[in-house]
Amino acid sequence: MKKLLFLTFFFSFILFSCNDDSDCFTPPEPIVMEFVNSKGENLIQNGSLTKEHFHFLQIAGDTKIGTNFEINHENRVILNKLGWIVGSTTYEAFVNVSKLSRKCGGNKIDNVSFKDIEALSQNGIYQIVVE
Incomplete structure (x- = not known):
């Protein structure tokens, strides 16, 4: 009986500790953008831009x-x-994505660059200057 219990525990441990990469995926972090004018004022906060503008x-x-x-x-x-x-995928901006090198898999956004638009990246937030 002890052997049966041990084997059941052992195979259960093996079964649940194995992690198939197809069973999990880490999605990329969201892209966060703040639209500001040349003075650094948030254009959504001051009412210059609304959801309908995007x-x-x-x-x-x-x-x-x-x-x-x-x-x-x-x-x-x-x-x-x-x-x-x-x-790289074009979104009127260029988003470069690479695979995570982890057992579980997933993707990460490496870089976002905007065509003909000034954008600064700080702490994962892209500040886009709109004139």
């Missing part, structure tokens, strides 16, 4: 897919669903 598209060849976003309590735009595809 429209984000993921472009893949001739296909354009709308991307959901939210505006948080700090008046910053949050893009939650970006970075699921490894490589």
Whole structure:
């Protein structure tokens, strides 16, 4: 009986301790953007920009897919669903994504660069200067 109990425990431990990479995935962190003027004033907070002013598209060849976003309590735009595809993707900005080198897998956003727009990155927040 002790051997049976030991074998049951042993195989249960092996079964639950093995982690298949296909069973888990770490999604990339969201992209957080703050739109400011040249004085550093938040343009959502002062009413110059509203949710209706924003429209984000993921472009893949001739296909354009709308991307959901939210505006948080700090008046910053949050893009939650970006970075699921490894490589560079055009969003009227360039998002470079790479795979995490962990047992569980996942992706991380390495860099976001904006075409013809001044943007500063601090602590994971992209501050975009709009004139």
